[in-house]
Amino acid sequence: MLASFPKYPFLSFLFLALLLTGSSSAFAMDLGGHDRDGVTVGLNLGAGWNSLEYTVPDVNGNPSTFETETAVDFQGGVNVGWARNDYLIGSLGVYGWKEGGWILGNPVTASTFHFLAEVHWFPRGEGFWLKGGAGWGTLDFSVVTPASRYIFQESGANYVAGAGYEFRIADTAALGFAYDYRYLTVGAFENFDDTKAFSHNASLVIRYYMD
Numbered sequence: 001m002l003a004s005f006p007k008y009p010f011l012s013f014l015f016l017a018l019l020l021t022g023s024s025s026a027f028a029m030d031l032g033g034h035d036r037d038g039v040t041v042g043l044n045l046g047a048g049w050n051s052l053e054y055t056v057p058d059v060n061g062n063p064s065t066f067e068t069e070t071a072v073d074f075q076g077g078v079n080v081g082w083a084r085n086d087y088l089i090g091s092l093g094v095y096g097w098k099e100g101g102w103i104l105g106n107p108v109t110a111s112t113f114h115f116l117a118e119v120h121w122f123p124r125g126e127g128f129w130l131k132g133g134a135g136w137g138t139l140d141f142s143v144v145t146p147a148s149r150y151i152f153q154e155s156g157a158n159y160v161a162g163a164g165y166e167f168r169i170a171d172t173a174a175l176g177f178a179y180d181y182r183y184l185t186v187g188a189f190e191n192f193d194d195t196k197a198f199s200h201n202a203s204l205v206i207r208y209y210m211d
Contacts (some may be wrong), residue, residue, distance in 0.1 A: 036122075037084035039210035040091065044178065046203025048075030048097040052110055052141075055193040063193055071099040073202050079118065083209065086125035091118050093133075095182065097199055109142040112184055112197050114158050126168070133160045137184040139197055154195070156186035166204060174207045 072211025074097070098111035118133030137158035143150045159182070166176030184197040188201045 019060045032106050036086045036181040036209060038083055040079075040081045040083050040089055040207055041210070042079045042081070042091070042093070042205060042207045044075075044077045044079075044095065044180075044201075044203040044205055045180075046075060046201060048073055049200040050075075050097050050099050050110075050112075051198050052195065053198070065194075071101055073097055075100045075199070075203065077114075081118075081120075087122050089120040089122075091120070092116070093118055095180075095201075097201075100102070107144045109140075110197070111140045112182075112199070113138045113140075114160070114182055114184065116158065116182075118160060128165050129163065131164075131180075134158070135160075137197075139184060139186050139195065154186040156184060158182060158207065160186040162201075166205060166207060172209045174205075174209070176205045176207070178203050178205045 027085045033197050049070050049072055051067055051070045053065065055063045055065045074146065077093055077095030079091040079093030081089045083089045087091045093114075093116050095114045095116070096112055098109070100107065100109045102108065114135065114137040116133045116135035120129050120131045135158055136155060138153060138155045141152045142156075159178055162178055162180035164176055164178030165175040168174045178201075180199075180203070182201065182203040184199075186195050186197075187193075
């Protein structure tokens with residue numbers, strides 16, 4: 001895999017976001033106000049620290065669980081939502097990542113697609129936000145062995161939790177940063193049992209407020 005990452009990056013990100021929340025007005029860039037009412041469109045672009053966990057059964061009934069090394073790859077997504085007020089935004093989003101690596105000496109490629117219903121909550125009505133959501137996702141998995149190539153696809157439930165901070169830079173636009181943790185479980189498929197995909201994502205967020 002390409003690189004490793006701390007087990008719990010969310011903690012350091014949340015600490016930074018909380019510092020920004022309680023910081024002086026120098027951080028609270030507010031060139032266009034924070035009124036929220038109507039349609040929103042968001043774009044996320046950044047890096048994802050991704051890994052897979054899967055279980056391989058054996059003939060003796062003693063399954064073995066493996067986790068791939070964490071790999072750093074590009075990730076992105078878009079979402080469309082509705083701002084109910086200054087504190088809440090409900091949205092539908094699509095996100096994904098793709099990575100390559102090795103399992104038991106064989107090259108593999110994995111990619112995920114996430115469709116999520118999300119809620120953003122701004123505790124102070126501006127700046128710092130938290131979000132949570134759930135939806136459906138797919139895992140595409142390719143393994144190349146000396147004998148052949150195997151391509152699998154499976155779907156399952158996925159979940160997201162995250163935090164971020166946005167700076168309003170115009171009446172209808174905001175720029176910020178975000179951390180998302182996305183978890184996809186697809187259960188058993190082909191020769192694997194209980195397969196999961198994990199993704200820690202750090203991204204730049206651009207949000208456009210239509211109204």
